[in-house]
Amino acid sequence: MQVSTRLCQAGSPPSRPPRVVLAAFGVRKSFGPYVALDGASLAIRPGEAVVVRGEPGAGKSTLLMCLANHLRADAGLVVYQGVRLGVERTSGGPALLTGAAMLRPDLTCAENVARPLRRMGLRRRAARRVATAWLDRLGAPGCGRRYPGELSCGQSHRVAAATVLATAPRVVLADDPAELMDRGEALDVTRSVLEAARAVGAALVLAARDASVAADADRQVLLREGRVVGGREIPGW
Numbered sequence: 001m002q003v004s005t006r007l008c009q010a011g012s013p014p015s016r017p018p019r020v021v022l023a024a025f026g027v028r029k030s031f032g033p034y035v036a037l038d039g040a041s042l043a044i045r046p047g048e049a050v051v052v053r054g055e056p057g058a059g060k061s062t063l064l065m066c067l068a069n070h071l072r073a074d075a076g077l078v079v080y081q082g083v084r085l086g087v088e089r090t091s092g093g094p095a096l097l098t099g100a101a102m103l104r105p106d107l108t109c110a111e112n113v114a115r116p117l118r119r120m121g122l123r124r125r126a127a128r129r130v131a132t133a134w135l136d137r138l139g140a141p142g143c144g145r146r147y148p149g150e151l152s153c154g155q156s157h158r159v160a161a162a163t164v165l166a167t168a169p170r171v172v173l174a175d176d177p178a179e180l181m182d183r184g185e186a187l188d189v190t191r192s193v194l195e196a197a198r199a200v201g202a203a204l205v206l207a208a209r210d211a212s213v214a215a216d217a218d219r220q221v222l223l224r225e226g227r228v229v230g231g232r233e234i235p236g237w
């Protein structure tokens with residue numbers, strides 16, 4: 001509780017960079033009788049890549065949704081950049097990468113990536129240039145003029161990742177793409193996202209069933225029956 005109090009202190013800016021950018025403390029979430037999260041705790045440092053591993057149904061997606069402020073926890077708290085999500089901030093939160101569903105089907109892929117950049121104030125031409133560079137970086141060159149409906153699952157996920165990463169987020173929460181494509185493609189896509197997140201200094205929390213993804217990350221934690229039960233956590237947490 002000492003830690004959460006420190007993180008939640010509002011007012012004066014911290015004198016040094018925060019040690020933790022995103023943290024969950026004892027998060028519980030049920031769907032009717034189904035307990036998806038049963039007191040999950042996790043702390044993420046700025047810029048690190050953390051894989052949250054777990055069997056199907058372990059609660060990985062639910063944890064990401066709570067961390068992203070898309071779902072409100074029944075109990076416990078989520079703190080992002082020193083602010084309690086769902087309480088002090090009811091909208092906004094870390095960027096959530098879920099894949100193809102994030103893309104507008106009536107816009108080309110370049111327009112999809114440029115859209116949030118335009119909202120951030122970039123002029124049309126600059127936004128287009130940045131979007132094209134991000135599509136290249138994510139391994140989707142040549143997708144710019146195509147529409148989401150014309151892409152494979154892997155390509156759609158890469159384009160969705162470009163829409164998120166182009167905005168230089170502090171934290172990206174990425175759900176496991178393995179359900180939607182074959183293992184090799186899912187690994188390839190995941191690695192591209194991981195490298196791109198590192199390149200812009202974004203922390204990445206990646207849900208994964210597959211252990212091989214963890215080899216490229218800074219650390220991994222294991223989620224079982226809605227609790228973080230294993231993995232190397234940050235000392236002192």
Ligand SMILES: Nc1ncnc2c1ncn2[C@@H]1O[C@H](COP(=O)(O)OP(=O)(O)OP(=O)(O)O)[C@@H](O)[C@H]1O
Pocket residue numbers: 031034035036054055056057058059060061062063176209
């Ligand atoms: N909207 C919902 N309504 C009812 N139950 C849900 C809902 N969302 C999740 N659950 C249940 O919560 C539990 C955790 O689901 P969750 O999707 O978070 O697990 P997961 O680890 O991401 O699984 P997977 O690897 O299959 O994606 C499961 O028992 C699931 O059936």
